[in-house]
Amino acid sequence: MIKEIYTRTDGRPIEVVNRCLKEIYDEVGSRIEIKGAGTTGSGRELIGELIGADTINDEITAHKTGAEFLAKTMLNTQPDTIFEIGGQDSKYISIENGIVVDFAMNEACAAGTGSFLEERAEELGIAIKGEFAELALSSKAPVKLGERCTVFMQQDVSAYQQRGAVKEDLTAGLAYSIVYNYLNRVVGERKIGNVIFFQGGTAYNDAIASAFAKVLNKKIIVPPYNGVIGAVGAALLAVEKIAMTKEQTKFRGYELEQVNYTLREFTCKACSNYCNMQEFAVEGEKTYWGDQCSDKFRRRQTTGKKPVIDDLLALRQEILFDGYQPEIEGKATIGLPRSMYIYEHFPLWNTFFRTLGYKVQLSDETNAKIIRVGNETSVSEPCLPIQAYHGHVQNLLEKEVDWLFIPNMINAETPFKNVNSYYCLWGQTLPFVVKIASSFSRIAGKIISPTLRFKDGKELSLESLYKALKPLGERKSAVKQALNAAHKSQKDFQQVLLDAGKTALAALQKSGEIGFILAGRTYNVNDRGMT
Template identity: 50%
Template structure:
């Protein structure tokens, strides 16, 4: 490497001999490498640089992983990094405590997995399928192909062992179901499928205007579409939706996108192009700025990327005819029905519709949205009652609606939790969140979705039978700090899953399984937690 030393033979020896370790901070390895290069050019002692690296590992872990949580008196240091005596010494120096490096520290995780497998075998009384360490004695065959079952065109790997086939790489699980990993069955209906079904009910077909309005099935579509489908139905326009997010849409979005936003925004560009291919008369891309709120003294913004997605798409177009087909009203739902009527009038005029018809359409749209919300809450109330009656634990998925309900974004993880593990799964949109005060954890939560996510976290924290999984994306600015407040609000360990345009779910589902195992949800029961006293916090 750059230091010209052997990590295995020299790094620890040199670092332990340093008398003046260099402060390298706790940044990621890319920036750390630049700092190391700079210090080498300055002629700094390699012993001090290596010692600085050891301390940097320690500070990075304590500040970015431990994050202020209590550290006990008996500390075990495991994993491959523990082979480096300098890092172990740095932990001991910083913490002022004894650090124990156990034997076989590099394979402690594998030993733990073996113990869990033994516990499961003893608990469920099944015969082990372990075939031994000599793979040459195992007959297996690997085949790769592209699934044509839907527009995702997933790259599938088929593994055949002793005549038994398993499949990996599918996003939707509709065609190549994996064998269930638990005998338990969920007691709740598939609320995610119900949500998506209700979302598109009464979709406006051909009517008096003879105009096709294309609407991308992305971003605020997943919580606002009852409003828009009703509005255009009342105007007499036909609504045409883009396909559900798939590999082709994501790839097209990446080509059109001129910036580096989160994956849902990239996919949004692809949804626009999908509508262009459907030959619609207009593409509706509302610039939604904020949302209704029960706390008017605080703002309720939609994130800047979501607000400006229509502008990014427009600025990426070179065909002026396509630009002219865009309907891009600025909408402030927070400011009430009268204000929204004025903002939507520009759309009505372009479609040749009167102000009276526009105003009536907005009124009906607000009613439809309210009906949709009541339907969710009533269904959620029944689901919570069913859980209580059955004594079952459940997972609550929190996040932005386009992450929770778009299977092309979340790799159908909610459905896989149900089908593969028999776990009951609740979307946060079905929970009674109104009236839950988040100011005890963040006194000025001005993001609309951020407030709802925190309200859901508080609700889950109060319930003994609910556990939280947070769906988010790489590069999501608001979520990058909201999740820190969620940890305090829920008062218990939770799982964060970050989605981007990588289609392989293996790592995601491994993390899910580990989380479910830690909560006892794979055993037909859950780890019950004491209720949290929120009054005293």
């Protein structure tokens, strides 16, 4: 049995959930026993804590789970593609053999969502339910609105009205604009299969489903309960967890008025990010939402299962900075920005400068202040990691380091002789863009910036490093000795990572568990301040 309630939250989710629970109880509450409860959607954590959810699920997993269940039990099919357009956002999901292999979400642009369609319908003086689809499906010449921003789209609709366009053609044009916006901004070049489920509240509008079918020349399936398929999936996931753990449900009951809860907003000052936080206390148990940077308030999700492998990201971070000892003094202090390729080469440069007798000083971990300062000091509009790098340079200057080490790295070593691996152009030119920034021009002479081509062998690196360190009075023999020690440290670091990876793969193979590979540039994956 599925009880469907599709309604607005009107900015008051707790009140609306309370009202919906009462409606469920009035209709079937005395005849059923709640075995499990799950939440999903944008407010899933807050509502999950309030009602006592057994699972709090992301929307992709919930929609996929609900869609497959309804497809199997009611439609005798298996979707390979899900289009979901809700009131505020939209999603694309690609499925192969029951596994999500790709997905995308659009949360920034309102022009491809149900709320946009409702607003335009209201401006045209027509009902979004029934009348909109009826008018659109009878159109003879839909106007061309394209996929523009909602502000410009509104202007275009007004312009067509002034030219005498009828409501039938305007509504059909709006339906097509939703489709083109979704396909171009959300799906892009991703694969679209042959069994397409169209879900979400917008799928109640037959005109949108028809527009999808015409544009793609494919059959579009609007499954039963399309507006609440995510909720169906959340319920199924809750059932699955209860069956696996054999635990009693944590569901607090139908009457939320009986639940003692408070909500408090405050600013966390644990670091310079100053996150805007919410403290949600339910029956004396506190949870926190809104932090962007640390585990100070974050409660980790638990599954009741012990991982079969170690946390490899945490291990990498630990061994990467294992040799960092800023308390040890030296003949001068070398500042290393804790950004970009330092997340790959810190063992190399830490050992190199320590062997030469210098103190190594890293900048602070990436935070909101560093990013803001970097944005203000960079000379153009590069990507976020490059902007953050400028902030790290400023952070080191505030620590009064003697020298800044910002190498001009061209390429990297690869395990294959005929394969090149070049750093991006912004990464290659880092010392130059930093030097020309007005905030750093005064310290340009304090920047050590050798040109390094790791792919081309140690001798070239040695010559470039020796030349760059001449102002510090270093002898070539000392530089060579330090470089050899540095390469050994880097090789040892990489070997530990390889060994840990092999151990993890063996454990996964033995246990039969599924492993996920997190691929990305080291400075994005491992720099938590960039997430």
